[in-house]
Amino acid sequence: MKQRNTWQAPWSYREGWIITGGLAILGIVWQVFLPAFKAELPRWPGNLILGLFFTGIIVSLYWFFPKSSLVKWLSSVPAAVTSASFYCGLAILMGIIPQQQASPSALINLTGLNQLTISWIFALANLYFLSSLGLATLKRLIPFKKKNIGYILNHLGLWLALTTAALGSSDLQRLHMNCYEGQPEWRATNQQGQVVELPIAIELLDFKIEEYAPKLTLIDNQTGKIAVTDIKNPYFSITDTPFQLGDYTIEMELYLPQAGLIGDRFERVNEIGSPPAAKLIVTNTVNQQKSTGWVSSGSFRQQPYAFTLNERHSLVMLPPEAQKYQSDIRIITQEGQQLSTTLEVNKPFKLGGWKLYQLSYDSEKGKWSTLSVIELVRDPWIPAVYLGIFMLLAGSLFLFREGTTKRKKGENHGLD
Amino acid sequence: MAWINFEGYAAVTLLLWLTSGFVLLFGKNKIKSANKLASLLAGAGLACLLLFIILLWSKLERPPMRTLGETRLWYAFLLPLIGLVSFLQWKYRWLLGYSLFMGALFLGINYLHPETYSKSLMPALQSIWFIPHVIVYMFAYALLAASSLVAVKAMYQDYRGKNWQTLPALADNFVYLGFSFLTMGLLFGALWAKEAWGHYWTWDPKETWAFITWAAYLIYIHYRYKHLHKHKQAMGILIISFVLLLVCWFGVNYLPTAQNSVHTYSG
Ligand code: HEM
Numbered sequence: 092m093k094q095r096n097t098w099q100a101p102w103s104y105r106e107g108w109i110i111t112g113g114l115a116i117l118g119i120v121w122q123v124f125l126p127a128f129k130a131e132l133p134r135w136p137g138n139l140i141l142g143l144f145f146t147g148i149i150v151s152l153y154w155f156f157p158k159s160s161l162v163k164w165l166s167s168v169p170a171a172v173t174s175a176s177f178y179c180g181l182a183i184l185m186g187i188i189p190q191q192q193a194s195p196s197a198l199i200n201l202t203g204l205n206q207l208t209i210s211w212i213f214a215l216a217n218l219y220f221l222s223s224l225g226l227a228t229l230k231r232l233i234p235f236k237k238k239n240i241g242y243i244l245n246h247l248g249l250w251l252a253l254t255t256a257a258l259g260s261s262d263l264q265r266l267h268m269n270c271y272e273g274q275p276e277w278r279a280t281n282q283q284g285q286v287v288e289l290p291i292a293i294e295l296l297d298f299k300i301e302e303y304a305p306k307l308t309l310i311d312n313q314t315g316k317i318a319v320t321d322i323k324n325p326y327f328s329i330t331d332t333p334f335q336l337g338d339y340t341i342e343m344e345l346y347l348p349q350a351g352l353i354g355d356r357f358e359r360v361n362e363i364g365s366p367p368a369a370k371l372i373v374t375n376t377v378n379q380q381k382s383t384g385w386v387s388s389g390s391f392r393q394q395p396y397a398f399t400l401n402e403r404h405s406l407v408m409l410p411p412e413a414q415k416y417q418s419d420i421r422i423i424t425q426e427g428q429q430l431s432t433t434l435e436v437n438k439p440f441k442l443g444g445w446k447l448y449q450l451s452y453d454s455e456k457g458k459w460s461t462l463s464v465i466e467l468v469r470d471p472w473i474p475a476v477y478l479g480i481f482m483l484l485a486g487s488l489f490l491f492r493e494g495t496t497k498r499k500k501g502e503n504h505g506l507d
Numbered sequence: 508m509a510w511i512n513f514e515g516y517a518a519v520t521l522l523l524w525l526t527s528g529f530v531l532l533f534g535k536n537k538i539k540s541a542n543k544l545a546s547l548l549a550g551a552g553l554a555c556l557l558l559f560i561i562l563l564w565s566k567l568e569r570p571p572m573r574t575l576g577e578t579r580l581w582y583a584f585l586l587p588l589i590g591l592v593s594f595l596q597w598k599y600r601w602l603l604g605y606s607l608f609m610g611a612l613f614l615g616i617n618y619l620h621p622e623t624y625s626k627s628l629m630p631a632l633q634s635i636w637f638i639p640h641v642i643v644y645m646f647a648y649a650l651l652a653a654s655s656l657v658a659v660k661a662m663y664q665d666y667r668g669k670n671w672q673t674l675p676a677l678a679d680n681f682v683y684l685g686f687s688f689l690t691m692g693l694l695f696g697a698l699w700a701k702e703a704w705g706h707y708w709t710w711d712p713k714e715t716w717a718f719i720t721w722a723a724y725l726i727y728i729h730y731r732y733k734h735l736h737k738h739k740q741a742m743g744i745l746i747i748s749f750v751l752l753l754v755c756w757f758g759v760n761y762l763p764t765a766q767n768s769v770h771t772y773s774g
Contacts, residue, residue: 172726190764
């Protein structure tokens with residue numbers, strides 16, 4: 092093949108890398124010298140207009156200048172590879188530099204690499220990537236051929252999902268609402284920390300936690316750290332008794348899910364803030380000595396209670412972990428309508444354009460928490476994003492076929 | 508409770524795989540029956556390991572897919588499974604041999620670092636998406652690991668001046684399948700995140716690295732499509748991609764971004 096000069100058609104990798112580098116420099120310079128002019132997308136309907144404008148440009152380019160070197164190149168593999176590398180490179184930076192927090196390096200703060208998703212360099216990389224993907228899609232979308240269905244599902248699906256996710260990000264609302272039992276609440280906080288008043292009120296009727304049985308572990312009295320370090324998980328559930336931990340065999344004589352310390356032993360009580368406690372029999376397997384004692388995890392009301400085995404080791408009980416937590420809530424609309432539902436992790440509730448999520452609770456109080464934090468999310472673009480995602484899922488099945496049918500020679504469209 | 512006598516199952520599996528490896532290495536004169544015997548032995552080892560996984564699952568009362576040790580167990584199963592299936596299909600002895608070796612290595616690591624298992628599963632993980640998301644990802648990783656084995660083999664053959672021009676086509680088969688599973692894993696993860704955390708994509712460090720891995724294999728597929736004969740560069744891209752995959756799999760926990768992740772589990 093003859094040596095081709097840079098910028099002489101057909102463009103290839105060299106031009107791709109030059110454009111990538113150019114966009115990277117442009118993005119950085121923009122960020123540093125025009126920090127006030129942020130890489131922010133307008134809200135509805137501005138983002139819709141922008142999206143239609145972008146789509147219009149791509150389609151017109153393809154329609155009116157299909158043979159231009161720009162269109163041919165943007166819809167080629169070298170543009171796909173360089174733009175995907177650009178995107179991938181930025182993602183690597185994002186994966187290494189902690190995001191959304193000031194960096195110790197002034198250079199990183201200045202160039203916006205600690206907030207990459209809202210920086211100009213990321214916006215430009217997106218633009219390049221989506222232009223290339225968009226034109227690559229059109230190349231086999233028009234005229235439509237049945238054998239290109241897999242290709243179209245993958246490329247159009249990805250383009251649709253990424254474009255609408257980017258455009259929709261300015262309409263995304265994520266609010267936190269602190270609901271206390273018995274107090275209707277209509278004020279929530281957005282991600283910038285501003286208070287937002289909602290047209291609905293939420294009243295927490297009851298907050299419930301189901302817990303796993305508490306775990307036991309052995310600690311070193313001197314350091315307070317875990318004593319057995321040669322096994323990966325030195326925690327045993329009390330339901331696992333009897334078990335062996337270090338040089339000790341641990342058996343359980345009595346377990347009280349809610350207990351209070353009376354003198355030097357625990358009794359069953361039924362009060363808010365009474366932690367679990369267990370009476371254990373411990374045998375030292377080196378000298379066969381047996382001893383009996385109590386452990387308790389403690390709570391926001393009571394001190395933890397350790398079982399001191401000897402001058403070196405103590406057994407302690409960890410606070411039980413939550414297995415499931417849920418909020419019974421009542422929702423009251425401005426018109427006075429009421430409805431009740433239960434929120435649970437992984438089981439959000441849909442209401443109008445909003446989705447309600449069980450987010451967290453007062454973890455110090457644990458199962459006695461009267462606070463439930465509910466997240467309210469509104470993301471009007473999600474149907475379009477999901478359409479893209481489902482196209483991609485369907486498209487991924489076509490790759491099965493690609494992978495198992497061996498490509499014939501001569502089917503190579505390449506230049507090499 | 509610990510490993511439900513993991514050592515016993517591991518020993519039987521290792522022994523079967525070792526014998527299978529021997530047959531692969533030395534059973535050259537009667538190729539047909541040797542191949543059959545090796546496959547049978549490898550299959551028996553897989554069955555034994557599968558039995559252990561099922562027992563562990565029912566014992567834990569939750570899918571054993573949470574800690575690194577648990578996922579290693581799945582790779583110890585899936586890699587030899589893929590090796591065996593492709594051996595039955597394409598008769599690459601070295602591939603079965605290497606995948607058995609890798610499986611044995613994973614088993615060995617678990618043998619040296621025994622874990623005791625915690626039954627608890629945090630609420631966010633209790634979802635119908637958990638099992639499909641993780642299984643699909645493990646298949647993807649195992650297939651992509653197999654493609655890297657092919658790439659390493661290709662590089663080695665090249666270094667020794669031997670012919671290796673048929674190997675990249677084999678690598679392609681693994682990458683296409685693996686990438687398909689990788690895409691599903693990524694998207695299942697996004698759909699799940701929407702249910703559990705309110706948004707489908709937040710550039711959490713683990714998500715970010717999953718995206719990086721995905722993009723790297725995307726680049727490989729497109730490079731191969733266009734330059735079917737530039738084998739060396741393609742094998743290079745494949746090896747870099749696998750390094751990125753390894754960072755995603757367990758390197759993420761050691762990166763400066765790790766403490767912000769919702770995905771760093773114990774193990
Ligand atoms: C889910 C993601 C993607 C998948 C599964 C995918 C898959 C494929 C496959 C299998 C081919 C070969 C087509 C064939 O054999 O008929 C291909 C070609 C191509 N892809 Fe992608 N791709 C993806 C994303 C992208 C992206 C992000 C770009 C651009 C930025 C892109 C640009 C191209 C181009 C330019 C071609 C060559 C088309 C031609 O020359 O006719 N693809 N892709």
